[in-house]
Amino acid sequence: MNGTAATFDLIVVGAGIVGASCADAASAEGMRVAIVEPGPIGGGATAAAMGHLVAMDDDPAELALAHYSLRLWEAFVDLKEAEFSRCGTLWVARNDNELAAAGQRIARLGAAGIDARLVDAAALYELEPELVPGLAGGMLVPREAVVYPPRVANHLVQRAQSRGARLYAGRRAQSLQRGGVLLDDGTRLSGPVLVATGCALPALLPMLPMRARKGHLVITDRYPGLIRHQLLELGYADSAHGDADSSVAFNVQPRPTGQILIGSSREFHANDAGVSPSMVQRMLERSFTFVPRLRELQALRIWTGFRPTTPDGRPYLGAVPGAVDQWVAAGHEGLGVTTAPGSAKLMLDLIQGRRAAIDPAPYSPQRMAA
Amino acid sequence: MREHYDVLVVGAGPAGLAAAQAAASRGARVGLLDAQPRAGGQVWRHDVRLPAPRAARRAIDKLQGVEVLVRHSVVAAEPTALRVETPQDSRLLSFGALVLATGARELLLPFPGWTLPGVTGAGGLQALAKQGWPVAGKRVVIAGSGPLLLAAADTLRKHGAQVLGIFEQASADAVRSFAWQLRQWPARAWQAAGLRLRLAGVPYRFGSFVREAVGDDAVRGVEIETPRGVQHVECDLLAAGYGLVPNTELASLLGCALDDADTHPRVQVDSLLRTSVANVHAAGESCGIGGLAVARIEGAMAGLMAIGDTAAASAWMPQRDRERRFDALLARHFTLDPRLRTLADDQTPVCRCEDVRLGALAGFGDARAAKLATRCGMGACQGRICGAALAELGRFPRGAARPPVFPARLATLAGLATLPSDAYRGS
Ligand SMILES: Cc1cc2nc3c(=O)[nH]c(=O)nc-3n(C[C@H](O)[C@H](O)[C@H](O)COP(=O)(O)OP(=O)(O)OC[C@H]3O[C@@H](n4cnc5c(N)ncnc54)[C@H](O)[C@@H]3O)c2cc1C
Numbered sequence: 151m152n153g154t155a156a157t158f159d160l161i162v163v164g165a166g167i168v169g170a171s172c173a174d175a176a177s178a179e180g181m182r183v184a185i186v187e188p189g190p191i192g193g194g195a196t197a198a199a200m201g202h203l204v205a206m207d208d209d210p211a212e213l214a215l216a217h218y219s220l221r222l223w224e225a226f227v228d229l230k231e232a233e234f235s236r237c238g239t240l241w242v243a244r245n246d247n248e249l250a251a252a253g254q255r256i257a258r259l260g261a262a263g264i265d266a267r268l269v270d271a272a273a274l275y276e277l278e279p280e281l282v283p284g285l286a287g288g289m290l291v292p293r294e295a296v297v298y299p300p301r302v303a304n305h306l307v308q309r310a311q312s313r314g315a316r317l318y319a320g321r322r323a324q325s326l327q328r329g330g331v332l333l334d335d336g337t338r339l340s341g342p343v344l345v346a347t348g349c350a351l352p353a354l355l356p357m358l359p360m361r362a363r364k365g366h367l368v369i370t371d372r373y374p375g376l377i378r379h380q381l382l383e384l385g386y387a388d389s390a391h392g393d394a395d396s397s398v399a400f401n402v403q404p405r406p407t408g409q410i411l412i413g414s415s416r417e418f419h420a421n422d423a424g425v426s427p428s429m430v431q432r433m434l435e436r437s438f439t440f441v442p443r444l445r446e447l448q449a450l451r452i453w454t455g456f457r458p459t460t461p462d463g464r465p466y467l468g469a470v471p472g473a474v475d476q477w478v479a480a481g482h483e484g485l486g487v488t489t490a491p492g493s494a495k496l497m498l499d500l501i502q503g504r505r506a507a508i509d510p511a512p513y514s515p516q517r518m519a520a
Numbered sequence: 521m522r523e524h525y526d527v528l529v530v531g532a533g534p535a536g537l538a539a540a541q542a543a544a545s546r547g548a549r550v551g552l553l554d555a556q557p558r559a560g561g562q563v564w565r566h567d568v569r570l571p572a573p574r575a576a577r578r579a580i581d582k583l584q585g586v587e588v589l590v591r592h593s594v595v596a597a598e599p600t601a602l603r604v605e606t607p608q609d610s611r612l613l614s615f616g617a618l619v620l621a622t623g624a625r626e627l628l629l630p631f632p633g634w635t636l637p638g639v640t641g642a643g644g645l646q647a648l649a650k651q652g653w654p655v656a657g658k659r660v661v662i663a664g665s666g667p668l669l670l671a672a673a674d675t676l677r678k679h680g681a682q683v684l685g686i687f688e689q690a691s692a693d694a695v696r697s698f699a700w701q702l703r704q705w706p707a708r709a710w711q712a713a714g715l716r717l718r719l720a721g722v723p724y725r726f727g728s729f730v731r732e733a734v735g736d737d738a739v740r741g742v743e744i745e746t747p748r749g750v751q752h753v754e755c756d757l758l759a760a761g762y763g764l765v766p767n768t769e770l771a772s773l774l775g776c777a778l779d780d781a782d783t784h785p786r787v788q789v790d791s792l793l794r795t796s797v798a799n800v801h802a803a804g805e806s807c808g809i810g811g812l813a814v815a816r817i818e819g820a821m822a823g824l825m826a827i828g829d830t831a832a833a834s835a836w837m838p839q840r841d842r843e844r845r846f847d848a849l850l851a852r853h854f855t856l857d858p859r860l861r862t863l864a865d866d867q868t869p870v871c872r873c874e875d876v877r878l879g880a881l882a883g884f885g886d887a888r889a890a891k892l893a894t895r896c897g898m899g900a901c902q903g904r905i906c907g908a909a910l911a912e913l914g915r916f917p918r919g920a921a922r923p924p925v926f927p928a929r930l931a932t933l934a935g936l937a938t939l940p941s942d943a944y945r946g947s
């Protein structure tokens with residue numbers, strides 16, 4: 151049926167924010183790129199995400215990747231499709247212990263080159279008058295921002311296409327084969343393959359463990375100016391990265407539209423995409439304890455998404471263990487929007503055999519082969 | 521606060537009223553919920569100036585043993601309970617059986633100028649007039665399709681509006697044939713004749729539709745395409761509605777299968793009005809557009825089914841089937857003229873909530889992809905208006921429903937009253 155397979159320099163499987171970034175980076179280097187995506191571009195985890203560009207400092211490797219990526223995001227500031235809004239991140243401390251811990255975080259972020267400042271209680275309320283009285287202060291990271299991820303992914307794919315990349319829309323990669331990939335309609339593409347299928351990774355690469363960590367988000371009607379920064383609780387890292395089966399944290403974002411996006415919840419072992427009223431309830435109650443005014447606002451929509459989560463919380467970025475010309479970029483959990491541009495650069499450096507700007511070792515999929 | 525009812529009925533229109541009454545007739549605890557401040561639904565919507573029709577008064581006043589819960593908006597669903605928002609509170613009402621009688625809404629289609637102030641739906645302007653919005657002395661053009669145009673004209677005239685004309689897009693032949701076949705349903709024929717009589721003197725034109733509404737800050741006139749060429753009519757208000765689409769959002773959140781054989785989905789029910797979900801029944805216009813008579817019969821059937829009286833419900837089947845045959849007649853004779861699909865141009869807004877123009881949707885083959893890329897359908901109406909319009913225009917079917925059914929306070933979704941007992945804000 152298929153005489154000779156179309157040949158590419160790189161076949162990117164999956165067009166979430168990660169695959170789209172990789173396709174964009176590869177096409178920018180003049181490679182002949184194919185992109186395979188069964189659904190809407192950016193319609194997976196990327197469409198569900200909050201789009202907060204944020205550096206977390208609890209893992210030095212993640213911090214390096216985030217910092218590298220945040221610099222690359224600066225190229226998107228004026229891109230209409232990105233809806234880039236530099237609202238900054240304000241981490242809120244409930245008590246002096248949390249405020250003291252913020253001091254250490256500021257030092258770590260500063261060492262990585264990220265500007266972060268301690269904010270006392272008076273300054274905190276000046277920045278965000280709607281915060282509940284009695285908080286101790288916080289940490290402001292002024293240059294962090296929010297974007298609208300699915301449109302960025304769409305833009306990146308279009309940019310790659312404008313450089314000649316070929317989009318196999320509505321097609322799913324069925325299996326990886328020696329020297330290429332087989333699509334669900336029987337088409338065979340030949341060339342090196344980069345798998346960026348997020349939560350669906352095990353379908354193609356079963357040796358790389360991946361779990362889906364469900365999250366809920368609620369978006370409100372428009373309340374311009376009510377909240378000005380992306381707000382998180384300083385206790386966030388504990389709840390967000392603990393291995394508890396389910397947790398919630400205060401995480402509220404002002405969209406450029408004036409809408410307010412409210413997160414976040416994390417659940418393992420919840421595989422259906424349905425909205426869980428009890429998780430929504432817990433998540434909202436948590437947000438009310440920090441911003442009581444939220445209670446009165448009109449919610450327009452609730453949705454869920456799944457974060458692609460590896461056992462150690464770091465993405466797989468590199469060569470597929472034991473395979474030739476197979477690469478993987480997946481498993482970015484709750485930070486994949488932030489770290490997509492850096493991940494793509496890193497992948498291209500590895501694929502082209504160049505020295506990477508940051509140390510790739512912590513992300514090597516090889517760690518699972520041991 | 522979780523409270524239990526043997527039967528909950530959502531929607532207090534003709535179908536819901538009949539369902540609640542039937543279910544309560546054997547002593548079950550029945551709650552009848554409606555988001556509106558009064559029972560009555562669309563056709564029996566409370567009118568601030570005019571007395572209610574006798575049938576409405578009877579249906580509402582004779583309710584016995586039913587807890588009528590108005591200003592109760594069902595915003596989300598759990599397998600055996602409904603999340604309900606009231607003006608101050610959030611309630612979780614659990615049920616043994618459920619009747620969905622959520623009715624229908626108007627189909628609005630985009631054309632140049634349709635978002636100008638002064639342009640509404642036909643039933644929409646009728647509802648506004650009933651709520652006391654002043655229409656007296658206003659020059660109104662009524663346009664679109666279906667019998668609702670006449671009902672709207674009648675109400676508006678009773679409220680003192682000057683109805684310049686009713687412009688029906690269906691052809692004169694189609695409407696004549698419809699009127700002729702209506703003989704099979706004498707009550708409807710009688711009703712229609714009465715309407716026509718009251719509207720004597722109001723021009724009723726066929727094969728005619730509004731191409732464009734013109735005006736700068738508000739509508740000042742309309743361009744009407746007629747079989748004899750384009751006609752310009754100056755007016756203060758344009759009321760344009762192209763028929764009705766079933767409200768299926770709550771059913772779909774409950775997991776009920778929808779019948780999407782036609783352009784606009786409806787709740788799928790069997791001959792005894794059972795949905796695909798156990799103990800959930802549906803009645804009235806949410807199951808298909810058929811008007812008042814079928815809503816009342818189905819309501820009674822669904823109410824009986826909800827208390828397990830299959831025998832009594834079955835007795836209604838022949839009558840229900842007869843009335844439901846009217847649906848096809850209505851749909852066949854008021855089929856939309858394909859030219860209506862070509863009125864909107866690239867600059868015409870389709871999604872009013874997010875200000876998305878039709879041109880922005882070029883190339884998208886499904887609602888979700890279009891929404892992610894353009895925000896079309898992301899706004900407060902959840903794509904109810906633009907989703908139905910785009911389906912009608914043949915672009916793509918409406919996207920899946922997401923909770924909440926209607927915008928709801930965050931407190932409601934958290935199961936909380938809006939204001940905590942120890943109010944956190946002084947004023
Ligand atoms: C609720 C929530 C909030 C979040 N908030 C943030 C945030 O604020 N900031 C942040 O940085 N990150 C956030 N994230 C994380 C972020 O969304 C993810 O890390 C990121 O989107 C992952 O991108 P991806 O491209 O790897 O995966 P996806 O976006 O899921 O893309 C994978 C793609 O692969 C396709 N695919 C699957 N199987 C195949 C196949 N066999 N063949 C071809 N294609 C296939 C899928 O259709 C999909 O489009 C959040 C996540 C969630 C769930």
Ligand SMILES: Cc1cc2nc3c(=O)[nH]c(=O)nc-3n(C[C@H](O)[C@H](O)[C@H](O)COP(=O)(O)OP(=O)(O)OC[C@H]3O[C@@H](n4cnc5c(N)ncnc54)[C@H](O)[C@@H]3O)c2cc1C
Pocket residue numbers: 530531532533534535536553554555556560561562563564592593594595621622623624625626642643644646647668671672764767770803804805806811812815925
């Ligand atoms: C705008 C409009 C005007 C109409 N005017 C006429 C007319 O003048 N004459 C005529 O013969 N027919 C009219 N119709 C047709 C009318 O729909 C039927 O004749 C009849 O009212 C259908 O009865 P029903 O009980 O199925 O639904 P409806 O009468 O539509 O009642 C449904 C009820 O459910 C409630 N509801 C829906 N969802 C929820 C929820 N989630 N939570 C709480 N409550 C909910 C609504 O508030 C509504 O009161 C009109 C239709 C519309 C849309």
